[in-house]
Amino acid sequence: MTAAPSFEDLLGRPGLAWMGQNTTHLEPPPEVTEALLRSTREREFQLYAPALGFSRLRELIVRDLGLAGADAWVTDGAVGGLHHICTALATDLSRVVTTDPGWPWPGRFAGFSGTPVSTVDVYPAGKATAAGFAEVIEPGSLIYLIDPLNPLGARYDRAELEAIVELARDTRSLIVHDCTYRHFADGHTLVAGLYPEGTFTTYSFSKWLGLAGLRLGAVVARPDLLARLTKVPSNPLGANIQAQRAAIAGLTVKEPWLERVRAANRRNQEIVRHATETSGFGSVLVWPSHGNFVAVEVGPGLAEAVCAAMLEHDVFIRPGTYQSPRSGDRFVKVSTSVPVEWAERFAVAWAKLEVWP
Structure with a gap:
């Protein structure tokens, strides 16, 4: 097994193509950069933010989702909200039900409390299907x-x-x-529109707006449901104040910015797919991908070796082992909301891969 490089080591590699984290690396809107600079000049970093986030930002998040009657709590990245959901509600939960592949941390957060x-x-x-979830769910699950x-x-x-909402209602379960x-998906449906009384919706600024290092996200839910979390918030001193200023600026110019980001993402996904198809090695698993990434099947036991080989060409991608104990050794994930030059470098590097037996 090849040891994964540390993010700190990768930060020390100028010119690296960052295609292993699902974040946007395009030049940000000038309004976002100016909001950060203005906040810095005014030394707002010396201040605490409101515990639940700036009211203007909370309103813009709810409006962006189109969830009338909901409220938003601004958190230290979406993961901060997930952690609080899984730990604050742990004693009320009979079980957490999730998927493989998936994102492992909510299960780990809940498992730490014994759930x-x-x-x-x-x-x-x-x-997943409702029938698949029904095989493992218990009353009072998440x-x-x-x-x-x-x-x-x-x-x-x-x-x-x-169908999944019907199962949740029948078992008195919550949904995150x-x-x-x-923001990268076509035809997306929000569960909260179907099951407002039992759904927490998580929101991130790392992906579509590229504020990953500023750590800003939100949890959105009906006020009575959200109050189960915010009566004792995980960070009563508020999320990053400069990040909130940047997020407000981003939401005010979201439509033209998102059009640009989605166009770049689609173009780069096509480059990645073409590179794998013409190389004779690997195949895209889900097409079209509704995220800012694609997963490429490479064969059992090859994922980490492929990532190590690509890194030799200054292209950073991730093995599926991070997100799937069962199948992760057979696929890699490639992030695509990046400069086209990175996608083209990926294509050149992929063509040079040796095909392992």
């Missing part, structure tokens, strides 16, 4: 639903979500709808 965790295998299609699915890129359609990548 049992069950995973449903969704490889290679990338979607369904952690990633949609679009990181790392495969599949999106649930409305009928599939309606992790729709971190919804």
